Amino acid sequence: MIHAQPLELLKQARNRFTQREIAEYVGKNTKTIRRWEKGETPCPAMLESALRDLLQKPVIGTTPSGRSFRFIDLFAGIGGIRMGFEAHGGKCVFTSEWNEFSKKTYIENYGDHHPFVGDIVPYPAENVPDHDVLLGGFPCQPFSIAGVSKKNSLGRPHGFKCTTQGTLFFDVARIIATKRPKAFLLENVKNLLSHDKGRTFDVILQILRDELGYEVHFKVIDGQHFTPQHRERIIIIGFREKTGFLWDDLKLPAEGPRLASILHKTDGTEPVIPWDSGRFFDHGKRTVQPRYTLTPNLWVYLQAYAEKHRAAGNGFGFGMVYPDSVTRTLSARYYKDGSEILVWQGKNKRPRRLTPRECARLMGFPDSFQIPVSDTQAYRQFGNSVIMPVMQEVARIMMPHVHALIAYERESIPFTLPLFA
Template sequence: MSKQIHIRLEDSVFDALTKYTGASGQSVQYCVTGALIQMLNKQKSPEKSDSLFSFIDLFAGIGGMRIAFENAGGHCVYSSEWNKYSQQTYFANFGEQPEGDITQVDANSIPDHDILVAGFPCQPFSIAGVSKKNSLGRATGFEDKTQGTLFFDVCRILKAKRPKAFMLENVKNLCSHDRGRTFKIILESLNELDYQVFYRVLDGQNFVPQHRERILIVGFDRKRYGSDIDFDFKITPPDHKPVIADILEQDVAEKYTLSDKLWTYLQNYAAKHKAAGNGFGYGIAPPDGVSRTLSARYYKDGSEVLIDQSGKNPRKLTPRECARLQGFPDTFKIPVSDTQAYKQFGNSVVVPLMENVAKLIVETLNNSAIQDSAQKEVL
C-alpha cells in the first residue's frame, strides 16, 4: 500500500529536477523518494552504549540476519540489498533502506565494523583463467579467481575493512557446486585474506518446524588472534522442538485454499512422478512434525508446504505463517504483496539458528581477545 503527498517546488528546483530526470531516465517519483530515503537514513539511531559489537548486513534481503545479530547484542552500521521490494520490507521494519548494488559501492566508504554478515548468492566461478595462469607459473589471488562474482565483493570488503570476524550463509549445495571447485575457491580466497575459517551445514528444524539445511562459513582474523582459534558450531536448541501446529493461524482467508483445478493438477503431477520412480510432488506438512524447505518459488503453487483441511482442499501457508516458519517475530511487518512476501521469506534465513551462531561468534571473539591480551602482557 502506498500513499500520496503533494509538494510545492520553486521554479528553479522544478526545472533542475526535470532536467535531472530527463538525463537520468528516472521518474520524478523515483528521484524524490530516493532523496527522502537518503535523508531518513541519515537519521539512523546512534550506536547503543551497551552494544557488544558492530556489524554490516550484506545481501540483506529483508533483514533476517540483522534481527539475529541484533538479538546477539550487535548494532548494524551498514546494509546493502538491491531488490526494491526487499528494500521496502527492510525499511518498514528497521527505518532505513539498504544501499543498492554492492558492486558499485566503494569498500572504503563502508563504516568500520567488527563482524561482516552476508548471505551472498552462489554464482559460477571461472576456472579457465585460473588454470591458464597456473600453467604459466603465475600466482593467482582471490581477485583473479572471484572477479565477476558477488563473492568477490565480500572479499574486497574484507580486505578493505578488516573486520574481526565474518559469517557467510549459503545453500547446502554450495559445497558440491561445480564438482566442489566453487567451494574450494571460496575457502582458498578467505585463507589468502588471512582468516581462520570454519564451516558446517546446519539444519534449522530444531529451532523452527522446517527442514532447512544451509552452510555457514565463519572466519576470524588471524592477524589479530593468530591461528589457534577455538570455535565450534555448538548450537543450543530450545527445550521445546516446534511443530507445524505451533505456527498456524486460526482464521485463514479462503483465498489460500487451493482451487479444484490446481489441486487436481498437483495430484496428477505427483502420481506421474511416483509411477516413474521419482519423489517429486506436493508435500502435506504434518501438524506434529516439520515441513519441507520453504523456497522462493512458493508463490507459484505452494506445493512444497501444504496444510491439510478437513472436508476441503489443502491450503497454502499465509505470509505470516511463512514468517513464523523462518522464526521471524510476529511484530515483523509485511508491507508487500503475498507474492513478494513468499519470495522474501523463501529466500530468508532461520532467524533463531543464525542468532545462536552469532552468539557463538561473539563468545569466541571475547575469548580470543582475552587470550591475545594475556599473551601481550607476558611478552
C-alpha cells in the same frame, strides 16, 4: 508544533535502541517512530514518561557486560541474519540489498538511519564504514540444486562462471580485504559444498584462508532444530586472529517444534497483530482467510502432476503437512502453487498454502515483524531468507571471540582465547 522534550528523548533513545525496539516498547509501529524522527508528525508529550523509562533500561539484546559491536549486512534480504546478531548487542552500520521489494520490508522493520546501498558491485570498498563483523548471505541460486538445474536446462553457466550472482562472493572478499573486520559470517545453500565437484568451495576457502589470512570454520546446520522446517544451510565463519572457536558450543535442541506451533490458531488464541489488520486471519470467524485455500483447478492439477511422476518412478509431487509435521524447505517459488508445503484442512477438503505470516514464523521471525509487501513478494522474501534463530545461536557462540578481538584492538588488552562457562 513539535514537542522538544519528547523529541530530544527520542533522539537519545535512538543512540541506543533500534526503531523497532522503541516502537515495540511504546506500542507504535516503526513507520510512526520514523515520522517523529523526521519531524513529519509531532512526537506526543504523553510519550515522555515511556521514553524516560526506556532510557533507564540496558540496551536490548546486549551481552551481560553491556558490550556491543558494529556490523554490516550485505545481500541483506529482509534482515534475518541482522536480527540474529542484533539480539546479541550488534549495531548495523551499513546495509546492501538490490531488490526494491526486500528493501521496502527491511526499512519498514529496521529503519533507514544508516547508509543503505543497492548494488554492492560498483560500490567502493573503502567507502564501507568500519565494522567489527561482516555478515553476508551472498546469493545462492548459482550454487543451489534448483538454480544449477535451471541454468543447465537453459545452457547457462553457473557457480563462479555465472557473470552476475555467482561472482558476488568476490565482492565480499574485496570488502574483507579492504576493511579487515574482526570476523565474518557467510551463509549459503548446502550444495555450495559439492558444486563443481567441490572446486567452487575450495576456491572460497583458499581466498578466505590463504589470501585473506582468516581462521575459517564451516558447518551445515539444519533449521529444523529451531523451526518446523527441514532447511540445511552452510554457515562459514572467519576470525582475523586465531581463536578457540568450537562448533561444539552450539546448543541445538534434540527435537525441534512441529508445524502446529506456527499455524494460525482457530481456537480463539490467535494473537491479534495490528499491522496485519486481518489480512491473513479472520478473527471473527476464527479461520484463515479463504483465498489461501487452493482453487479446485489447481488442486486437480497438482494431484495429476504428482500421479504422473509416481507412475514414472519419480519422487516429484506436492508435500502435504499436518500439525505434527516438519515441512520441506520453503522456497522462493512458493507463491506459484505452494506445492512443497500444503496444509491439510480435513478429509474431502482442499488444502491451503501457508499464509505469509505463517511463513514468517516458519523462518523464525517474531510477530512484530511487519509484512508491507504483496503476498507474492512476501513468499519470495521468506523463501530466500534464513532461519533467524539459527543466526542468533551462531552469533551467540561467535560473540566471546569477537569481543576478545575488539578488546585486543581498542583497549590494548592482551588477546586471550575466551572460555565458555
